[in-house]
Structure formats: structure tokens, C-alpha cells
Amino acid sequence: GAGVSQSPSNKVTEKGKDVELRCDPISGHTALYWYRQSLGQGLEFLIYFQGNSAPDKSGLPSDRFSAERTGGSVSTLTIQRTQQEDSAVYLCASSPGTGGYNEQFFGPGTRLTVL
């Protein structure tokens, strides 16, 4: 079946602009996660959704970051007033449910470059 999809695959933007990143999870997966991977920091958790609710937003780096999920499916991560330190690969993952025994499957990622 189809895996997790993300768009765009690459995004180049200027400092101060807003960007939206999209994630389409595996069909039927109720849990959706956003992670960020950068050279100096490795892979770090940002936020997760169970259905349309985001119980834990503690990983979001600043209030410039927000995310939503609609219809228990597609999620959008928005970064306002982008900064150069936001440059990274943003990865989305989904799992059948939450809890430790649910395997998370990653999408191809969006590479964000802030000039």
C-alpha cells in the first residue's frame, strides 16, 4: 500500500517568509508525528497528533511553529517568519495508534533551506 507522503520535497525560502509543509499519513493510521533532522542536532521530535488533537506540542522550537491536522488525515506544519536555523529536513511519520508498541513509518521528508 501507499506509504507516508510529504510535499514539497524541497523548499527554498527567504528569511522572514512563512512556509507550509504537508504530510499525508498511511491510510488508517490514527497517529501522526513530526520530527526534524539537522546536522548538528540529529533527529528530534516536534509534535504528534492522535486523531486531530495534538496532546504534546512541547517539541516545537518556538511559537513561530504550529501544526494542525484535519479529518484525522492530512497534517500541515507551518513555520512563520522563517530563520536560517530552521533549515533542516522535516520528517513526518505515522503509526496505527499511539503507545510504545506502535511502529512509526517515515515519509520522504521536506528539505527546507532558509536563505
Place this chain on the structure above:
Amino acid sequence: QKEVEQNSGPLSVPEGAIASLNCTYSDRGSQSFFWYRQYSGKSPELIMSIYSNGDKEDGRFTAQLNKASQYVSLLIRDSQPSDSATYLCAVIEGSNYKLTFGKGTLLTVNP
């Protein structure tokens, strides 16, 4: 601060050999352990999950878990050049949901 530690490598093995990748974690409440493979420029791909002490085998891959020692490992038998990648160890604590990743070990399999 929950930590997952891996040797950064690079780990270099000849084709056909056994590659051994190691990971330690700091949180004794950790219950779920995963190995992901990441090729350069690609996203992580799940290759093994393990939840109980002991060994779990899947094809050429064997994951080993020792909760008392807070240690998890991945063995790759009959290593192939196509196994050359970064291997990421990831842990979920208790009934938590988020993966905590190690920095990864770069494996190179030489023909």
C-alpha cells in the same frame, strides 16, 4: 534528559562479514526499541523492532535486547555493500509515543 548513545563510526566491514551495531539508553522505563536504516539523502526506514529481552531475527538481521544492561544491538549477517548506510537506534519510554534517537552509526561494507 533521556539519552540514546551509539558509536558514530564509521564501522567498516568486508562483504560477507557480520556487522555489529550497538546502542545504550539511559531511561530504565524504556519499553520499545527500534532500528532504522537511513541511506544518504533519504529518510529513515524501519528494519527491526524489539520489545522483550532476548533475540529477534528477521532474515539477515538480528536485534538483541538486554534491559538489565540497558543495551540493544543489531547484527547484520552476510553483510552486503547495499547495507552501507547510517543505522539509527530509537527508543520509546513506557507508554510514551515519541521516538528518541541516537545520533546513528555509519556502516560501510566493502566489496
